[in-house]
Amino acid sequence: MxxxxxxxxxxxxxxxxxxxxxxxxxxxxxxxxxxxxxxxxxxxxxxxxxxxxxxxxxxxxxxxxxxxxxxxxxxxxxxxxxxxxxxxxxxxxxxxxxxxxxxxxxxxxxxxxxxxxxxxxxxxxxxxxSRFFAPFKRQREHYVAEDFGELVSIESYYHADHRWFLEKEWARNDAFKWLYGAISHPGDLVRWYLPEIEEVYGYAHLSKNGRDLGLKHPDTFHYVLKGANGVPARVSGTYSCPVVPTCRDSNMSCILRCDNGTSQADYYDLRYAYKLNGISSMETFEDMDDYYFRFGGHSHHAGEYQSYIEYIAQCIQNNEHPTPDAREGIVTVAVMQAMEEASKTGNPVRIATLLERYGLEGLISG
Ligand SMILES: NC(=O)c1ccc[n+]([C@@H]2O[C@H](COP(=O)([O-])OP(=O)(O)OC[C@H]3O[C@@H](n4cnc5c(N)ncnc54)[C@H](O)[C@@H]3O)[C@@H](O)[C@H]2O)c1
Missing domain, CATH: 3.40.50.720 (NAD(P)-binding Rossmann-like Domain)
Known part of the structure; x- marks a missing residue:
């Protein structure tokens, strides 16, 4: 070439x-x-x-x-x-x-x-x-376009049987943490709708499967987050045990509950369902399976990358600012670090306090 x-x-x-x-x-x-x-x-x-x-x-x-x-x-x-x-x-x-x-x-x-x-x-x-995966994109566009009303709560999770990943040498190193590698997906989806997280609390655990495979840090997480506007959110994930069959669950989901409507975007089977002003509907993006998953199976999802490199190409050509950018990415890392500290100390952790410790208070307004 x-x-x-x-x-x-x-x-x-x-x-x-x-x-x-x-x-x-x-x-x-x-x-x-x-x-x-x-x-x-x-x-x-x-x-x-x-x-x-x-x-x-x-x-x-x-x-x-x-x-x-x-x-x-x-x-x-x-x-x-x-x-x-x-x-x-x-x-x-x-x-x-x-x-x-x-x-x-x-x-x-x-x-x-x-x-x-x-x-x-x-x-x-x-x-x-995940922001560039059809059901999550559709949920976001729909939420922006229609009057779902005020956000009441968000639930997001990402469960996967990722024991295969621990064959990689760096995954069994002290530096590797599922909290950053995987909870970054549901954590980011929550921040897409609730950019200002005030406080985080929750629990993490290293399962027997994870320990037996040489994992050093937890593989099991349940957290609650409080938005600066008082809206609560929940983020969960497990990475070393079987997942619920796809006919009942989608492994990764984001649920928005609002005054006038509710929506759920599902990773599998590329579904989006919502109820708005009393009317329920479901959409599927199954016909895009080949676009997203190009290499057989579901472990590489190149279609998301197609969407995001074409997006950043447009931003560069038009001199526009791409998102999520470095500042937004770092605040998401702060949310995950707050989760880590909360589960280690047993106490809620405020994002502002954590950012201040690193001289990063300028990254959030409140
Ligand atoms: N949905 C997603 O966006 C998604 C999915 C999977 C992985 N990831 C991320 O992708 C990254 C890589 O994960 P992976 O599964 O491909 O791991 P991997 O171990 O399969 O690949 C990493 C590669 O980096 C190479 N490498 C390491 N240090 C290098 C260096 N200094 N110079 C040149 N090459 C170097 C290694 O040889 C290896 O081939 C991680 O940050 C992971 O979290 C993202």
Whole structure:
């Protein structure tokens, strides 16, 4: 495949070629993008991805990829604890960034990341993929377009039997936490509707299955959140045990309860149901299954990445601000860190107090 960008195209460099496979697939299918180079420290994987997508350019050295002037945007898909460094390096090289969730995995480096964003003037999109999945997109658009009334409560959860994930060496390291890697999905969905979370409380547990497989941190979570406007929300997830059959549950869901209506967006089977002004309805996006899940099974969901790289391409071309951005991503990380502290201490944790500890109080207004 030629590395020549056509007029108006953006050059993409992809770092981390496990989940990075999805953004490569999105890039090669989009007229807005040219996939210029791949990078992973695993050379066999670099070769495999080049073969899979008929690409020729890869490097084992991230610094070398950052020097490539044909690359405008770096997609970052390395293990969670490396994101802060990789984001900062990309910004310092003058590249726009798409970084998968969790944006970072604690607040220690948050100010460094924000400083790098500020200095670079580049755009950052946090790849909160669920926001770009049809049922969740539809729920959001519907909520904005129709008069559902005031929000009464939100429930969001993400349950998955992710024991297979623990075969990855970094997943059994002390740095790996499902709280950031997975609760970032329902946590972000709640923040989409309730951006200002005031306080968090809840419990976390490391199950026997997780312990037996060498997991170091909890795999089971139930939290309640209080919005600054008083609206309560609930976030849950379990990652080392079987899930409820899809005919009864969707593994990931977001339920909005409002004065005039209620809606539920379901990951499986790409469903959206609502009741508005007394009328119930259900929509399905099942016909998009092949668009979202391109590699067989349901473990890579490239359609979400297709939606978000085309979205950030438009933002770059029109000089618009993409969301969720670095600031929003960092407050979501603060919510997860508050969850972690609440379950360790047995006390509710205020987001403002936590942000103040890191000098980040400017990220929230109240
Ligand atoms: N829905 C989603 O958005 C979604 C889904 C799955 C994973 N993810 C995220 O994607 C990231 C990667 O997860 P994964 O499942 O692909 O893990 P993975 O272990 O399969 O892939 C990570 C890759 O990064 C490479 N790597 C690590 N350090 C590197 C370095 N310094 N330079 C170059 N390459 C390096 C590894 O060799 C590996 O191939 C994680 O942050 C995870 O949370 C997001």
């Amino acid at each position: 030629s590395l020549q960008k056509k007029e108006g195209q953006l050059g993409l460099g992809v770092l981390g070629l496990g989940e990075g496979r999805s953004i490569i697939s999105a890039g090669v299918r989009s007229d807005m993008w040219q996939v210029v180079s791949l990078c992973d420290r695993n050379e066999e994987l670099c070769r495999e991805r080049c073969r899979e997508f008929s690409l020729s350019n890869y490097t084992l050295n991230y610094g070398e990829m950052l020097e490539n002037s044909a690359i405008d945007v770096i997609g970052i898909y390395t293990p969670d604890h490396l994101h802060a460094d990789h984001v900062i390096q990309a910004l310092e090289a003058g590249k726009h960034v798409v970084c998968t969730k969790p944006f970072i995995d604690n607040l220690e480096r948050a100010q460094d990341v924000l400083n790098a964003v500020e200095r670079s003037g580049c755009k950052v999109l946090v790849g909160q993929s």
